[in-house]
Amino acid sequence: MSRPAGFEFSNPDRRQLLGTAMGIAAASLLSVHPALAAATDAVRPFRIRFPEAELMDLRTRLAATIWPDKETVADDSQGVPLAVMQELARYWQKDYDWRKIETRLNALPQFITEIDGLDIHFIHVSSKHENALPLIVTHGWPGSIIEQLKIIDPLTNPTAHGGSASDAFHVVIPSMPGYGFSAKPTTTGWDPERIARAWVVLMKRLGYAQFVAQGGDWGGVVANVMAQQAPPELLGIHVNFPETIPPEIGMALQAGGPPPAGLAPDEKRAFEQLVAQRTKHLAYTLEMGTRPQTLYAMADSPVGLAAWLLDHGDNYAQPAAAITSAVLGRTVNGHSAGAVTRDDVLDNVTLYWLTNTAVSSARLYWENKRRLLSAVNVSIPAAVTVFPGEIYQAPRSWTERAYHNLIYFNEAGQGGHFAAWEQPELFSAELRAAFKSLRS
Amino acid sequence: MGASSVLNVAAPHPMAASEAIRPFRIHVAEKALVDMRRRINETRWPDREAVADESQGVQLAAIQQIARYWGTEYDWRKIEARLNALPQFITEIDGLDIHFIHIRSKHSNALPLIVTHGWPGSVIEQLKIIDPLTNPTAHGGTAADAFHLVIPSIPGYGFSARPTTGGWETGRTARAWVVLMKRLGYTRFAAQGGDLGGGVVTAMGKQAPPELLGIHTNFPATVPLDIAKALQAGHPPPADLAADEKRAYEQLTILFAKKRAYAALMATRPQTLYGLADSPVGLASWLLDHGDGYGQPAAAIMSAVLGRTINGHPADGLTRDDVLDDITLYWLTNTAVSSARFYWENKLNLYNFADVSVPAAVSVFPGENYPAPRSWTERAYHKLIYFNEVMKGGHYAAWEQPQLFSAELRAAFRSLRQAT
Numbered sequence: 001m002s003r004p005a006g007f008e009f010s011n012p013d014r015r016q017l018l019g020t021a022m023g024i025a026a027a028s029l030l031s032v033h034p035a036l037a038a039a040t041d042a043v044r045p046f047r048i049r050f051p052e053a054e055l056m057d058l059r060t061r062l063a064a065t066i067w068p069d070k071e072t073v074a075d076d077s078q079g080v081p082l083a084v085m086q087e088l089a090r091y092w093q094k095d096y097d098w099r100k101i102e103t104r105l106n107a108l109p110q111f112i113t114e115i116d117g118l119d120i121h122f123i124h125v126s127s128k129h130e131n132a133l134p135l136i137v138t139h140g141w142p143g144s145i146i147e148q149l150k151i152i153d154p155l156t157n158p159t160a161h162g163g164s165a166s167d168a169f170h171v172v173i174p175s176m177p178g179y180g181f182s183a184k185p186t187t188t189g190w191d192p193e194r195i196a197r198a199w200v201v202l203m204k205r206l207g208y209a210q211f212v213a214q215g216g217d218w219g220g221v222v223a224n225v226m227a228q229q230a231p232p233e234l235l236g237i238h239v240n241f242p243e244t245i246p247p248e249i250g251m252a253l254q255a256g257g258p259p260p261a262g263l264a265p266d267e268k269r270a271f272e273q274l275v276a277q278r279t280k281h282l283a284y285t286l287e288m289g290t291r292p293q294t295l296y297a298m299a300d301s302p303v304g305l306a307a308w309l310l311d312h313g314d315n316y317a318q319p320a321a322a323i324t325s326a327v328l329g330r331t332v333n334g335h336s337a338g339a340v341t342r343d344d345v346l347d348n349v350t351l352y353w354l355t356n357t358a359v360s361s362a363r364l365y366w367e368n369k370r371r372l373l374s375a376v377n378v379s380i381p382a383a384v385t386v387f388p389g390e391i392y393q394a395p396r397s398w399t400e401r402a403y404h405n406l407i408y409f410n411e412a413g414q415g416g417h418f419a420a421w422e423q424p425e426l427f428s429a430e431l432r433a434a435f436k437s438l439r440s
Numbered sequence: 441m442g443a444s445s446v447l448n449v450a451a452p453h454p455m456a457a458s459e460a461i462r463p464f465r466i467h468v469a470e471k472a473l474v475d476m477r478r479r480i481n482e483t484r485w486p487d488r489e490a491v492a493d494e495s496q497g498v499q500l501a502a503i504q505q506i507a508r509y510w511g512t513e514y515d516w517r518k519i520e521a522r523l524n525a526l527p528q529f530i531t532e533i534d535g536l537d538i539h540f541i542h543i544r545s546k547h548s549n550a551l552p553l554i555v556t557h558g559w560p561g562s563v564i565e566q567l568k569i570i571d572p573l574t575n576p577t578a579h580g581g582t583a584a585d586a587f588h589l590v591i592p593s594i595p596g597y598g599f600s601a602r603p604t605t606g607g608w609e610t611g612r613t614a615r616a617w618v619v620l621m622k623r624l625g626y627t628r629f630a631a632q633g634g635d636l637g638g639g640v641v642t643a644m645g646k647q648a649p650p651e652l653l654g655i656h657t658n659f660p661a662t663v664p665l666d667i668a669k670a671l672q673a674g675h676p677p678p679a680d681l682a683a684d685e686k687r688a689y690e691q692l693t694i695l696f697a698k699k700r701a702y703a704a705l706m707a708t709r710p711q712t713l714y715g716l717a718d719s720p721v722g723l724a725s726w727l728l729d730h731g732d733g734y735g736q737p738a739a740a741i742m743s744a745v746l747g748r749t750i751n752g753h754p755a756d757g758l759t760r761d762d763v764l765d766d767i768t769l770y771w772l773t774n775t776a777v778s779s780a781r782f783y784w785e786n787k788l789n790l791y792n793f794a795d796v797s798v799p800a801a802v803s804v805f806p807g808e809n810y811p812a813p814r815s816w817t818e819r820a821y822h823k824l825i826y827f828n829e830v831m832k833g834g835h836y837a838a839w840e841q842p843q844l845f846s847a848e849l850r851a852a853f854r855s856l857r858q859a860t
Binding site for chain 1: 483484485486487488489490491496497498499500503602603604605606669672673674698699700701702704705707708709710711712713714715716717718719721722723724725726729731774776777778781784
């Protein structure tokens, strides 16, 4: 019954050993190590090529979709509207071309290396500028390394993007365990703490004795955890997903009361955003946090998966608004798609589909033991950019309490939850400014 | 390929009078069954769970075992024949076609009773109580215990129509049930329900139409408002709770913290569940799981489908075919999303203080989501005519323990018969 997603592994060393015709299923591929297995810290080149049969199967399933009725409202308040899903499915089936993103990814230096027993996939682009600052950037859910493709050139090659050579980064963009082309954990324990430790191993393995880390969404959590662990190699972090809710505010949110008296206007706004998020926008995280395995439909139905990844439980407000704007080709509720295109969104959804990672990615919520967005206790240098479309606009006052050595704080003019994807130039400029003081 | 195209509804042409009660029979087109089996057999599976138990959801081996049987041996035509052997009807109420089973007792003094299913249930949950309730002398009861029985499908469920506009919440459904009973000629009747059906009867109890003699529920809404507040804030049990109240508090804490995601999702984003309309296995795991691992309420269901007793919760009256009948009904009628909308529509908190003044009877089954303490129940139902803690049975009491459940209803409503 099972038809695991497959892709070919193109590694020159392995080719000689195993022959060129190897087309190996993802599961077996990622659990089997090349003949150089003796050295488990080997860094192996990686290329993607899904068999045509996988793409055919996807299109067949899309064409055979059984649809529910139309929603009973005139807006998106019950979820992704039927007409939106049907138009997206039509394009996905008939016009969308996976091979384009496959080619783009394969044009980048991609690698796999085993860390803590798990194969980790990553993109690694070194800057030509030798004093470049090594940086590891982590995606979130429902994202992937595809979120970060547009910042690679601005960060590694700043002189072509209005920056100077001294702004350059060496960029490492890993896929989180259970996401994309990283292996799917078969046992428990891959929580943000363990991922954070793995990232330090990865950076050291690549020869970076000093580096910085960046992230949004789950990637922001990973960066925050790295900062709390504070390994000596970590110079500092930048997050666009600051976790700042003070304990007393967290209790008030839990109790479901009105905003506590005495909040400044920006704190009151954040409180109200968090109330809306908790009461109306969080069910998908609760489901994945408690019953990820039950989401069989997301492995079996491409439309089911797409709706699940698109919705993000928040109507046409942020964070899904930019994604929805991209899919619809028009600005929804004043939230521009920015640089995100419909193909970008489908590239990401198709990546989840072909790698069959809907359930394995959901498990990160199950693994997590942290109270997300609650104030972290970070003492190493930290930089924060607050994007206006983020889940909540972290007030500077809360941010300063959570990050004791706040080296940079800025409220960006535009962009949302998928900041690197939506506003790659702006995002890159933020990273340059954020880390400037750590270079000097 | 919605239900309308696969169901051959053998109903007479709608009459001019929209109050017409039209006989109804089910016949699912063979091609719909073929398509379902093909989809089951071509399921694309995720990896196995990363744990050795069911703490991440329905386990891969369990759902694969169910899918193997469902895709090869399971026979929908059996339940179709069973349903068609019963008098089924459709009538339009408040603009919506409502499907129901209606069985009159041969005993002329029988008490009219409307029984409402919940989610993820259907009229199939109630099939085994029909004979004990309408024909009690064959089941250890007396003629004086007889009921005339009406078992409707909630709007958006089973063979009732799926609302195309908003507003079909528990209160509107409750009002529709009163219209239905009166249309059937019952001027005095009782109502019963569990799960969402419990929400509907609580709403009926609050509306207190003059025709309603009383209610029985196996899903009582009793949580006092101060307790509800403490639960929401995540506080430990208040110090002054009695032992049974403390036990209820602790179960509710676990329920709200770990077992309510599916309900929260359906209450906020029902339309986003496209995968449940498109994947039979996705639908089956969603309906089976009920967010509680192998604890109640899903335990009896899992015991039935796996053919062994899980965590001490026996399937008892429930069989694997029963469970698949119910799931297949959701699949063939394409009601995963429309049924989920009932959560979105619902404005009633199904657990909190019912504040009901009509005569009310409550049976507490040991495997229910929480064991309602008598103290809380008395506060929530101001005229509590019956309260009993049953020895066995869970959330699907009528399905799991049909004889016991029927005996509870006889005892619960006895005093109301004497009053009439």
